Amino acid sequence: MKTLVVAATKAELAFFYQHFNLPEGDFIEARNFDLLITGVGMVATAYSLGRYLKSSKYNLVLNVGIAGSFDRSVALGSLLNITEDIFAELGAENGDQFLTITDLGFGENHFYSKSNIRIDLPVAKSVTVNCVSGNQKSIDALVKRLNPVTESMEGAAVFYACKQEHIDCLQVRSISNYVEPRNKDKWKIGLAIKNLNDWAIAFIGDMN
Numbered sequence: 001m002k003t004l005v006v007a008a009t010k011a012e013l014a015f016f017y018q019h020f021n022l023p024e025g026d027f028i029e030a031r032n033f034d035l036l037i038t039g040v041g042m043v044a045t046a047y048s049l050g051r052y053l054k055s056s057k058y059n060l061v062l063n064v065g066i067a068g069s070f071d072r073s074v075a076l077g078s079l080l081n082i083t084e085d086i087f088a089e090l091g092a093e094n095g096d097q098f099l100t101i102t103d104l105g106f107g108e109n110h111f112y113s114k115s116n117i118r119i120d121l122p123v124a125k126s127v128t129v130n131c132v133s134g135n136q137k138s139i140d141a142l143v144k145r146l147n148p149v150t151e152s153m154e155g156a157a158v159f160y161a162c163k164q165e166h167i168d169c170l171q172v173r174s175i176s177n178y179v180e181p182r183n184k185d186k187w188k189i190g191l192a193i194k195n196l197n198d199w200a201i202a203f204i205g206d207m208n
């Protein structure tokens with residue numbers, strides 16, 4: 001059985017590709033792990049994992065990527081172990097009230113990582129969104145309703161696919177920005193990607 005390393009973009013694993021001397025491509029089979037680049041967002045992620053998880057080859061999915069933090073005490077470039085992830089927008093508005101897909105009786109929107117592998121990083125709760133939050137009113141509403149630490153565009157989709165296929169899953173996110181009205185000049189993408197790749201290289205190295 002193998003580990004499947006999953007990221008939304010190749011750029012988020014640039015140093016990992018270099019370190020393991022991986023060829024270009026969105027699905028790569030290495031000796032000790034496979035790597036899958038899904039594309040950004042929950043739809044691309046679910047489609048891609050649906051294609052590749054069916055092979056029954058994997059005992060662990062490791063989802064890695066950058067993310068925004070709602071919590072200003074989390075330093076940009078720091079890594080978090082996301083153990084809980086929620087599809088924040090999946091449901092229905094009922095005036096000022098938000099009804100989750102569970103409230104509507106159509107399924108689940110809240111997922112947990114399931115793995116016995118201990119990783120030495122602070123744990124955090126995340127939300128997964130289609131639209132990166134950049135409006136102070138919607139940010140305040142999201143924090144009030146779900147109190148997340150981080151936000152990504154894929155995490156809960158990975159947890160969902162792994163739950164469907166009964167495969168253990170870890171999600172490690174490196175904080176590239178604070179969730180605030182959009183100002184990409186303040187994002188520390190390079191630092192977040194470097195720290196994420198150093199961690200992923202060591203993790204995969206230690207496992208094999």
Ligand SMILES: O=C(O)c1cccc(C(=O)CC[C@H]2O[C@@H](n3cnc4c(=O)[nH]cnc43)[C@H](O)[C@@H]2O)c1
Nearest residue numbers: 008011012040041066067068132151152153154189
């Ligand atoms: O502009 C670049 O150089 C660049 C390089 C690598 C990746 C990116 C991305 O924008 C990746 C999109 C990816 O980032 C996650 N993300 C990061 N911050 C947030 C956020 O505040 N809210 C939601 N998602 C965020 C997300 O998972 C995307 O897949 C750019």
